[in-house]
Amino acid sequence: MLLQLDNVQKYFNKKATVCEVDLIVKKGECVGLVGESGSGKTTLAKCILGLEEITSGQLLLEGRPLQRKRDRTERSRIQAVFQNPSASMNPRRKIIDTLMEPYDALKLKEISFLHNTTRIEKAKQLLEMVGVPADYLPKYPHQLSGGQKQRVMIAKAISTQPDLIVFDEPTASLDVTTQAKILNLLKDLKENLSMSYLFISHDLAAVRFMSERIYIMKEGRIIDEATKENLFLKELQPYTKQLISAFGDERSERLL
Ligand SMILES: Nc1ncnc2c1ncn2[C@@H]1O[C@H](COP(=O)(O)OP(=O)(O)OP(=O)(O)O)[C@@H](O)[C@H]1O
Numbered sequence: 001m002l003l004q005l006d007n008v009q010k011y012f013n014k015k016a017t018v019c020e021v022d023l024i025v026k027k028g029e030c031v032g033l034v035g036e037s038g039s040g041k042t043t044l045a046k047c048i049l050g051l052e053e054i055t056s057g058q059l060l061l062e063g064r065p066l067q068r069k070r071d072r073t074e075r076s077r078i079q080a081v082f083q084n085p086s087a088s089m090n091p092r093r094k095i096i097d098t099l100m101e102p103y104d105a106l107k108l109k110e111i112s113f114l115h116n117t118t119r120i121e122k123a124k125q126l127l128e129m130v131g132v133p134a135d136y137l138p139k140y141p142h143q144l145s146g147g148q149k150q151r152v153m154i155a156k157a158i159s160t161q162p163d164l165i166v167f168d169e170p171t172a173s174l175d176v177t178t179q180a181k182i183l184n185l186l187k188d189l190k191e192n193l194s195m196s197y198l199f200i201s202h203d204l205a206a207v208r209f210m211s212e213r214i215y216i217m218k219e220g221r222i223i224d225e226a227t228k229e230n231l232f233l234k235e236l237q238p239y240t241k242q243l244i245s246a247f248g249d250e251r252s253e254r255l256l
Pocket residue numbers: 012013017035036037038039040041042043044
């Protein structure tokens with residue numbers, strides 16, 4: 001087991017945004033999380049990333065409780081990619097510096113002694129892995145397309161060789177063709193680098209394309225769980241059926 005959430009709760013102003021959540025991510029698995037807007041998906045993601053402190057419950061990474069204040073190593077093991085790459089990037093920082101932020105923050109022994117040319121080599125390798133030409137390293141975010149920016153954010157997320165990446169609507173700001181390319185890239189990277197994913201999206205077709213197992217969230221609670229295969233077969237909660245029908249069969253099958 002890579003990640004385990006036991007009875008996790010998060011309250012804002014005495015209101016439970018995340019309520020009694022049990023969730024697991026196995027090694028090498030992509031787990032999907034879907035639910036209507038406001039159901040608590042992003043809050044749960046932030047709890048997993050240590051960006052929000054949980055009110056109660058427990059988060060375990062490989063059986064060990066995650067500390068309230070994460071140390072550098074713990075932070076480097078769970079990375080994130082969010083919806084809007086432009087908002088996640090500092091417009092005044094060159095691509096190379098944005099890309100190397102987790103490396104620099106981690107200050108691994110091998111990294112802190114890295115000669116500048118070695119750092120550039122590392123950055124080039126990372127960009128290559130996500131299909132962005134190395135000559136983009138000295139450029140600024142506004143010189144990249146939306147898809148390229150998201151590729152840079154993916155390269156940044158894999159830079160510390162994390163065990164888990166949490167994706168929160170990673171393709172929502174991209175056009176349909178770019179979305180499909182990014183999803184395929186994510187699948188390839190997961191296989192090649194033996195990572196696990198928690199993939200959060202409104203887009204059930206994308207979630208089903210990516211994930212082996214899917215959790216359905218409503219009003220802060222996990223109300224259903226299905227495998228990719230039995231999502232359309234098993235006896236599901238009416239809310240889950242509603243989510244599926246909202247996409248329609250054609251859209252749900254589009255990426256499969
Ligand atoms: N820092 C905060 N303080 C108070 N309430 C918050 C805070 N963060 C989130 N909430 C509330 O928690 C609820 C769940 O929000 P959250 O962003 O987790 O939902 P979501 O399922 O990710 O929605 P979406 O799909 O629209 O992103 C919302 O009602 C939101 O207003």
